[in-house]
Ligand SMILES: Nc1ncnc2c1ncn2[C@@H]1O[C@H](COP(=O)(O)OP(=O)(O)O)[C@@H](O)[C@H]1O
């Protein structure tokens with residue numbers, strides 16, 4: 001919606017701009033004769049700048065970016081975090097891991113769709129910013145005009161399952177088609193629901209179709225490739241060990257895991273849980 005007190009459009013959402021004939025000719029180059037030399041200035045109605053915030057909001061809503069993550073972008077992804085009681089070297093390694101992940105995801109978003117035959121698989125424990133980075137990329141790409149979609153893994157499976165229900169307003173294809181067709185899909189928290197045969201077949205179908213049609217997918221997961229016993233427990237007071245006790249392969253099956261190797265670049269993030277542990281150095285200053 002337009003701002004009701006906007007001086008440029010008086011709340012109508014449209015503002016009038018004048019262009020001289022040269023400018024108008026450039027704009028209507030595909031319609032020869034639309035304007036001829038010597039014509040007076042032409043008057044155009046264009047969407048007022050005060051509506052652009054709404055347009056962005058609408059684009060993000062259409063892409064199903066949850067309110068909780070709307071604020072996530074690259075600028076506010078911090079890589080100079082500090083944790084009480086964490087050793088210097090440990091902290092430096094975590095911050096390096098964060099900057100590296102940010103760099104890769106940011107470059108991916110900036111270059112999309114060029115040079116992005118591969119998507120990204122963001123792997124790491126809970127709270128390290130995987131969803132934040134995936135949303136930052138999705139937002140940037142969607143706001144450039146590409147079609148994109150965010151889905152939480154469990155929510156997607158639930159919506160597909162609900163669509164089988166006779167009373168349901170949605171159809172399976174109604175849910176699936178946008179997921180299969182979006183230029184970019186962010187699938188959040190892969191493996192977070194119980195790996196039933198049906199769920200794995202459904203997700204396998206989605207990933208295979210997107211892969212075969214050369215559509216790019218960003219996934220996040222809390223499940224790692226390492227055997228659970230090999231995950232180092234962070235030796236920081238109050239730090240939790242990753243709560244996952246399965247590997248990603250156990251959660252999604254061998255077939256999907258190896259398909260992901262082909263269709264995504266894996267980005268592992270090793271850092272502390274941002275919500276629980278982190279104070280930001282620059283914010284403290
Ligand atoms: N490095 C960071 N800089 C700023 N905010 C962060 C960072 N890492 C995580 N957050 C914030 O912490 C919360 C949890 O991050 P999230 O991306 O959901 O973690 P994950 O998906 O890895 O579990 C989110 O609100 C996110 O915006």
Ligand SMILES: [Mg+2]
Pocket residue numbers: 130131132188189220
């Ligand atoms: Mg997440």
Ligand SMILES: [Zn+2]
Pocket residue numbers: 002003006007008009010011012013014048049050051
């Ligand atoms: Zn206005």
